[in-house]
Amino acid sequence: MRGDLADGGSYEAFVSFPAGKDNPMHVHSQDLPTVVLKGTFYAKIDGKHVRYPAGSYYRLPADKPHLSGCEKGADCLLFQYQEDRFDLVPTKTGQ
Template identity: 70%
Template sequence: MKRIATALLLLAAAGIATSSLAHDTKKKAGKSVAQPLVSFPAADLKWRELAGTGGIKVADVRGSITGKGPYDAFVIFPAGKDNPYHLHTQNLPTVVLKGTFYAVIDGKRIDYPAGSFYNLPANMPHYSGCAKGEDCLLFQYQADHFDLVQVEKK
């Protein structure tokens, strides 16, 4: 049952990636030209650890989460990993595929267990992280590069 749920969540994330990639359709002489298939079976994902993050790993599927421009990426947060108080300068849509990710906004903690989706608005200060017990696997995408701007505590 757990494998089926994981497979369904991965398919949902792939659908989101496909949906976001659909915006990349090119126009040529007034007609839309479909882009080639983008396919990343789990075994083909290329994981890398982000330096200075305490073990956060990413696997880019479009663009680069650490580069310029749009990206789609899988992200692994180690269980118990907390982020400092921060914000992002653009909306950050996230699908939680495994574990329980959380955000603390205006002093209220919201847990996002596997199967959850949230779209964090730009410039909203918050804490976030992965609850203890199980690493968190996320799928995130943005129209431009990822950023994390630390904010002084209230």
């Protein structure tokens, strides 16, 4: 919608995830506010698995190791925005 996820600077974007797609353990260098528009997204933080169905809002904290992904059954559509470029920095499990 505004800016570019990968090009630096602030952005607002619709992000699609295929159903069943999982992200490995990672962090983001800044908070990541997200609205789930379709499907059920999830995050596993500090051993707690939290589901975010369509209509949910969540804010992943900066530098917090977590797993995330789109549950099976339906593709996910997210709206995300940040003041700087998007990043996903892989971390080792358990960090």
